[in-house]
Amino acid sequence: MTGNRAIAYMGPKKLEIQNLDFPKLVDPRGNKCDHGVIIKLVTTNICGSDQHIYRGRFPAPSGMILGHENTGEVVEVGRDVLFIKKGDLVSVPFNVACGRCRNCREQHTEVCETTNPEVSCGAYGFNLGGWQGGQADYMMVPYADFQLLKFPDKAQAMAKIKDLTLLSDILPTGYHACVEARVGTGSTVYIAGAGPVGRCAAASARLLGASCIIVGDTNKERLALVKKAGYEVVDVSKKTPLPDQIEAILGKREVDCGVDCVGFEAHGHGPSAEDDPAAVLNALLEVVRAPAGIGAVGVYIAGDSQAKTKEAKQGFYDIEWGKQWVKSPSLTTGQCPVMKYNRGLMMAILWGRMDYLGEVMNVEVIPLEKAIEAYHVFDEGSPKKFVIDPHGSVRE
Amino acid sequence: MTGNRAIAYMGPKKLEIQNLDFPKLVDPRGNKCDHGVIIKLVTTNICGSDQHIYRGRFPAPSGMILGHENTGEVVEVGRDVLFIKKGDLVSVPFNVACGRCRNCREQHTEVCETTNPEVSCGAYGFNLGGWQGGQADYMMVPYADFQLLKFPDKAQAMAKIKDLTLLSDILPTGYHACVEARVGTGSTVYIAGAGPVGRCAAASARLLGASCIIVGDTNKERLALVKKAGYEVVDVSKKTPLPDQIEAILGKREVDCGVDCVGFEAHGHGPSAEDDPAAVLNALLEVVRAPAGIGAVGVYIAGDSQAKTKEAKQGFYDIEWGKQWVKSPSLTTGQCPVMKYNRGLMMAILWGRMDYLGEVMNVEVIPLEKAIEAYHVFDEGSPKKFVIDPHGSVRE
Amino acid sequence: MTGNRAIAYMGPKKLEIQNLDFPKLVDPRGNKCDHGVIIKLVTTNICGSDQHIYRGRFPAPSGMILGHENTGEVVEVGRDVLFIKKGDLVSVPFNVACGRCRNCREQHTEVCETTNPEVSCGAYGFNLGGWQGGQADYMMVPYADFQLLKFPDKAQAMAKIKDLTLLSDILPTGYHACVEARVGTGSTVYIAGAGPVGRCAAASARLLGASCIIVGDTNKERLALVKKAGYEVVDVSKKTPLPDQIEAILGKREVDCGVDCVGFEAHGHGPSAEDDPAAVLNALLEVVRAPAGIGAVGVYIAGDSQAKTKEAKQGFYDIEWGKQWVKSPSLTTGQCPVMKYNRGLMMAILWGRMDYLGEVMNVEVIPLEKAIEAYHVFDEGSPKKFVIDPHGSVRE
């Protein structure tokens, strides 16, 4: 238990596996973390957000260890940890949260005030506080009693680990987007993006009782996967305008709820679409009926050096606010407060209420050695969700 | 279209089919109802509340026409009805609601201030305002534009009519009980009562994403039906205390949410149980964890002449308020505001999101001539839900 | 009761008083409105939205009768009106709403689906459905039972009419903005705009229990009024950046809640500010802490012919979405569903809970003859709220 292989970001499209020291109960600022634990990673997933970094569009320092979708076994426990025990199998929310600041007390762990001194937002494996990512053998998790979701039974959890591994980020994130878009019993929903988060949003909409669930993308392979799993799909690269495509499915040109699972790397719609970071937001504002509920968990940033315009580089987008204002839109954006949802979603999975999750997610478990290759394959639009299993813990 | 057969309550366990005049657009106080329509009943269900009346425990005048779970086709339209059209297939919420008073404006149609002058609560086929029930060939529905839920496509609706017929009362009622009990993603739920409302609550809990759903009753046939449909069950007539039975299923002695689908004709728990109108409430207060969410849609009344004690006759029950107060219980009771839920539930049914509803509901469609017999069979504890089809509209 | 003087919009900065026929119970499409009533205007206010029209920036047809903030006495009642009676003193919500469509049933009367066939949004005195405005002697109000708020006692109401006249629009609108910005007990709030809506928002924030309430504007006279009434103010035309000005008051650079009461005619901040329709939104995104609640009731439109850029003319604005996304902003925009709030606010006024409203609002009651002059004075930035009293009903 002395080595610690980890995937480091070394620059755009450049990753390498490094050998780190075994993690210590110390935070990125060098303070002792007696409230923390060391986790042996059981599963650690590659996320679309990692791809933003990989492509060099989400600024990150060279040498940063990636990985914010982490599940593992507790192997060392700080002296101030009272309830989490060595041997517990736990899901680690991607937000680093202290449980003691105003925002954490109010269930807004996505904007914890103390774990990242620069902005109120800490995360593992991001340029958000310097916390080591979990695409590694081991990682440190602070405020363990507050943060960790313990699975009630290890054997039961390992039997569903390909679903449960999604609890650290993308399942709650897709669910949060639906909640903020006001998806509920009988809602009609349009989800932009058929990547893993969009697919989690589709499954979440189903769990929330939505009626007609339409997923839009340009990636034919991903759309085929979603279609096969029982959802409606539209190809936004087609010439047919989005409202027409929706009408063909639903009989109406507008849906109740709009969900953005794409973010700043969006393209405009139609066959000759170019980069347009506001394309998805504007499309949602168009196709959601009044009063319009929109949940946007697709990542947006200032500082995308590859953006096409000066304004976009600075994080300003051309949003069709004037025309759509009369529809009373309500837009909620930002990161998901994972702790608000992960326990309930875990229960739903454990009791067999989301057995449809596996098919649409299409998880492939890979060893750490194959992770860099998987980044490349995922970048090219693979319909898989890659889950790294550093220690060979997951039986296929 | 001149006759109008209808089921009249003539006293405890005495029903008869009467021939009424074709209904007029006139309210029970003799006022013209230009805002009303005449409905030709397509389906009209027998409800557990009808059974309270049938058994003489819910006071009702002799000659009252029964039936508050009504679905039908519009055959005549008042001159002030602007949006509902002749020929529309509609679900009629059991609450009679004007859409113009404070409570209706605030989505509390279950306590409409104007449709029943005595208490703020009007309903068809009850001693609540004198509105003719719909266990008949035809009925009048006032405030039609506000009240009626129109099915978007008649053929599509008729294909699912055995599910959609539940939208007039018991499906929204079971759903409302779950909502008020705070059932959501991953909740563990105990539902008291395996009658049709309890079974609708079980299906609703599933739609709402609940994890472990346990239904309790003493009726073995109903429990078997529920079990077969994929829910957990407990037999409360057993000697084993309820918390022990729950623990055997869940590994915990308490659930998140409690749902009362029994009401004032409850029995105490255990093999030698006697009548005790507070039995279910006290059981729920015991088995729901803190903070305790309880939704009680089982009917409670003052004036049950067959109650065992003077207090119970007057509607006073011995509730274990002192012991359970520390659990922060939140109890919501009363009738369901059907209009708050029926459109969403309709959408969920039409898009195939509640395909599990049919199995647990066990609907049997019968002609009007067999309705009185069905009251008797249902009274004896049948696991069926009887749906009257007065005009032979439903193809089996 | 045969004449009907009314203020007509005849083009940018051109108004005239016309003599119309006495209104009929007929809607703009020529259909009989038996559900309507005729109102004799007691008070009808000039609104900032009227100013957008007056300045030619909000498209409107020549000859349109202005006025959407109306209070009056019922003088004629359609045959299908059951609860509103001749002689009732009523507040008329500015949204025209049927009470029968899905949105009205769900308390979203601001996006009624039937009263304006082009978009889901009807209003009096706007290019939104063709409904005659109330800056007149008389007007017709459809769906009177549903729409009208009756004051319980006429004499009591007339004694507070300068407050109660605000219930038809701007008080609920300012309140709605606060609600959507999540203002509650102890919140710190920044309100952009010291016009009448901004001042109503300030008073609403106080009613909602806010702690530090800061109002920003460039109009010194309006800021002085607000300051005198007990609120904090900032002058956004100053060189000192907004966060610095907030810090000087609050000790923090960010507030809990942001409220936009300006809209598309906004200017950038600072001494050399130019027109920028996104200026207020971007300022709010900057000064609201994470998780950021923002309520935007300032009007935004597509089609402002005087906008400075092609994008702005089409209703596209440069919004700083990228940088602020990490703050988890939740933006709710659009018109206020007046009926959701007006009854409660009326009660608060009648029971003396908003006695601070008068000072900050600074109402001046004027006869109809002075209305055109008042438009001009208001356009120049007057700190008054002008209320037209066509029949001399209000005793000063």
Add this chain to the structure above:
Amino acid sequence: MTGNRAIAYMGPKKLEIQNLDFPKLVDPRGNKCDHGVIIKLVTTNICGSDQHIYRGRFPAPSGMILGHENTGEVVEVGRDVLFIKKGDLVSVPFNVACGRCRNCREQHTEVCETTNPEVSCGAYGFNLGGWQGGQADYMMVPYADFQLLKFPDKAQAMAKIKDLTLLSDILPTGYHACVEARVGTGSTVYIAGAGPVGRCAAASARLLGASCIIVGDTNKERLALVKKAGYEVVDVSKKTPLPDQIEAILGKREVDCGVDCVGFEAHGHGPSAEDDPAAVLNALLEVVRAPAGIGAVGVYIAGDSQAKTKEAKQGFYDIEWGKQWVKSPSLTTGQCPVMKYNRGLMMAILWGRMDYLGEVMNVEVIPLEKAIEAYHVFDEGSPKKFVIDPHGSVRE
């Protein structure tokens, strides 16, 4: 700093001041509390709940140190406390809460799962976990980073300490009762009980924007105080039934919201009223309109040895559930999760939004030596709220 005087309960109506050791960072089960701090009490209030204990009706062990309404200065900090510092002036919520269990994470600190092993509910100075009360010179507070509310500025706070001392319990408690009763803008409210909690509820209702606020009691001195402070009052010992008294004030026999600030030591209504623990609940069910919102923070228990009936002793009460069910009542009961409200209320006080609080509360600051006498005076129905100042910190 070595002595620690403290008020001990020695049996019904028997209190004594004991000299304890200076508190240690150790919990009642003997475990080290490195997450805790030692507080030097600045103010510690006598509560109505203390009176239940004092009268021997709320079971408590002999020798128990009283006091759960505590405010103080941090004088010692455990090594795992990161954010609270020595010298901070803090309000201590009366609920002992770990911040790490499911309920604490979900803002339900009133039912913390870990701080009292017997029931999910820990509190200082009660028979709820063994935590030393704060009617003393010093006390230990565990989980300090999570639990404590730090005042931003000590001098500013000391200037308002007579208001701020209420944040540890009764102001949030009265506020919580109003929130759960759904008090909001314009609500009409009936508050049962003119003791300190009832008076806090009245001020809270005002802060929440309620219109007509009626407080009922039998204690003429307390009613006079409330009346003078600008609220409506009714004397429930009068022959005139409560609905008649309400009608005389409001013009209606029912209010929107009902608040119970009395609890199990209630008396029936009218001149010859006897003990009846359900009296207040039944009165609220009667006078609240449908749909009925009721918040009950009055304490109820099982085990009141002085109760009049066997059922009441066991915590069973005769509640008029049957008759009132049709009104759709929603009852929320239990202890207040103080942390959900105390920060916002503090802000409202600090910014002068509750300047009306002092008059209705009528705080008297007393030295610790006078505390036992104050218990006696308070027991006899004094209209004062007694605040103990053990160290002479409060300047009058």
